[in-house]
Amino acid sequence: MAQLSEASSIPVATIKLYLREGLLSPGARTSPNQAQYGLSHLRRLKLIQVLVKLGRLSLAAAGEVLDAIDSDLPLIETFGIAQRAATRVVDRASIHDEDLGRIDALIEDWHVHPDGCGRYDAAAALTAFRESGLKATDDWYRRYADAALAVAEADLDLVDAQEGRSAKAETVVVGTVLGDAVFAGLRRAAQEHVSYTRYAQDGTGSPPAPTS
Amino acid sequence: MAQLSEASSIPVATIKLYLREGLLSPGARTSPNQAQYGLSHLRRLKLIQVLVKLGRLSLAAAGEVLDAIDSDLPLIETFGIAQRAATRVVDRASIHDEDLGRIDALIEDWHVHPDGCGRYDAAAALTAFRESGLKATDDWYRRYADAALAVAEADLDLVDAQEGRSAKAETVVVGTVLGDAVFAGLRRAAQEHVSYTRYAQDGTGSPPAPTS
Incomplete structure (x- = not known):
């Protein structure tokens, strides 16, 4: 998660909030304290930032929009x-x-x-x-x-x-x-x-x- | 002021705030507790509401814009x-x-x-x-x-x-x-x-x- 934070310039606390709110899917757990995050996580993080920071969407509204993207x-x-x-x-x-x-x-x-x-x-x-x-x-x-x-x-x-x-x-x-x-x-x-x-x-x- | 509030549908407390912040000019005082407000006050009030409510301007920013209107x-x-x-x-x-x-x-x-x-x-x-x-x-x-x-x-x-x-x-x-x-x-x-x-x-x- 530290690497994901560094790559995205988004604080760990913010990433944890997005995980808790279900906006970001959890990484693949590799040990009790470690999880693996990939490029798809990085990209999704940037998308959440656009919605929340620039679009000023609430976390709930951002969640609905992300669900719509992931749906068919x-x-x-x-x-x-x-x-x-x-x-x-x-x-x-x-x-x-x-x-x-x-x-x-x-x-x-x-x-x-x-x-x-x-x-x-x-x-x-x-x-x-x-x-x-x-x-x-x-x-x-x-x-x-x-x-x-x-x-x-x-x-x-x-x-x-x-x-x-x-x-x-x-x-x-x-x-x-x-x-x-x-x-x-x-x-x-x-x-x-x-x-x-x-x-x-x-x-x-x-x-x-x-x-x- | 009660009449101005009624005509504009803006609460008296809000009108008093705008007066205090200098966004609205004081009415002509007719007695220690009464002041006369005219149509120009009503119009200015509506303009302030547009800036503050719809434009989401701070009172300070709205004041600057109103000063620019009143300037030459x-x-x-x-x-x-x-x-x-x-x-x-x-x-x-x-x-x-x-x-x-x-x-x-x-x-x-x-x-x-x-x-x-x-x-x-x-x-x-x-x-x-x-x-x-x-x-x-x-x-x-x-x-x-x-x-x-x-x-x-x-x-x-x-x-x-x-x-x-x-x-x-x-x-x-x-x-x-x-x-x-x-x-x-x-x-x-x-x-x-x-x-x-x-x-x-x-x-x-x-x-x-x-x-x-």
């Missing part, structure tokens, strides 16, 4: 499990019908289950937007939906490009969790670029230094 | 302040040079400050992706960057459509915080749609019910 559920169901685990729970009662209707109009051509989390998450954010006293335009929503569809096609192509069910399922899970972070980072960089292009007037060819 | 800083700097406040802090030391290089190659045509947070956030997510043992393709990154640019153009068009500096600055801030949530929700719905289109084989015309 259809990929479409693994997607659903990963989505629910990686989505902050929104209070559906606080969503205005008007905003849910706006999202439904936007995605009326999409095959989406009425209980799917995406619809509600997007509508909750619109409700918050409107309650802040600001107006978003239909054009803004529409362009977000178009971009989301393009990203989802890229996500599914990435899944399709993996070999074997296990790699496909892992990509579904990791892509769901990390895709949000990759996109948020690129969106900020793109905002910087577009606002520079539109507003910068100093003619130096570089954006202003970030203030801190 | 150029919009491009307000953007920078909102971005940094609404971005989880990543450990830049943990990012592999290779992943930062990959992001830089992706956005080489963009005007982005080398210290901007977006570049590092995106690279940190790529590092996590690779460390989980999975491979993302250049095609996947490229399509994310294209979509991020389209969304950023929509964001800036929404800002430009507002009248007056204050509404523009508020839109910058709210859009930065809530845009992530709107996009994440729509991406999940789009994944559902695309995976249904590709994988569903039951011929019923509707995706499987979410398992719970």
Whole structure:
């Protein structure tokens, strides 16, 4: 276990916690105090870290997602499990019908289950937007939906490009969790670029230094 | 204050906290125990809630963002302040040079400050992706960057459509915080749609019910 900790840069205490919680399978015991861990343990450990540290999943939610990876559920169901685990729970009662209707109009051509989390998450954010006293335009929503569809096609192509069910399922899970972070980072960089292009007037060819 | 609490559905104790922290300006005092609050207070309260509840900003970070709204800083700097406040802090030391290089190659045509947070956030997510043992393709990154640019153009068009500096600055801030949530929700719905289109084989015309 000391070697596994060293190879993964994850403390022994954390590895023991994952073992206790059933997220990581026990190594093959070679003596009363020793167990053998292999590359599959190392890889699984890294996956747990992504879910827990970056995706901020609870250990229970991470366990459900890992079970889905190890199962032989259809990929479409693994997607659903990963989505629910990686989505902050929104209070559906606080969503205005008007905003849910706006999202439904936007995605009326999409095959989406009425209980799917995406619809509600997007509508909750619109409700918050409107309650802040600001107006978003239909054009803004529409362009977000178009971009989301393009990203989802890229996500599914990435899944399709993996070999074997296990790699496909892992990509579904990791892509769901990390895709949000990759996109948020690129969106900020793109905002910087577009606002520079539109507003910068100093003619130096570089954006202003970030203030801190 | 009781009326303000009722109109905003925000508890009096929370409003008092925001007043103490300087996020909300005091009402006009009409007697030793009474102060007059107006619609501008109500609107500001909603804005604070968006930042703190949905954006998960600390009160200190929310204060900085509100100061930027109230200032006469150029919009491009307000953007920078909102971005940094609404971005989880990543450990830049943990990012592999290779992943930062990959992001830089992706956005080489963009005007982005080398210290901007977006570049590092995106690279940190790529590092996590690779460390989980999975491979993302250049095609996947490229399509994310294209979509991020389209969304950023929509964001800036929404800002430009507002009248007056204050509404523009508020839109910058709210859009930065809530845009992530709107996009994440729509991406999940789009994944559902695309995976249904590709994988569903039951011929019923509707995706499987979410398992719970």
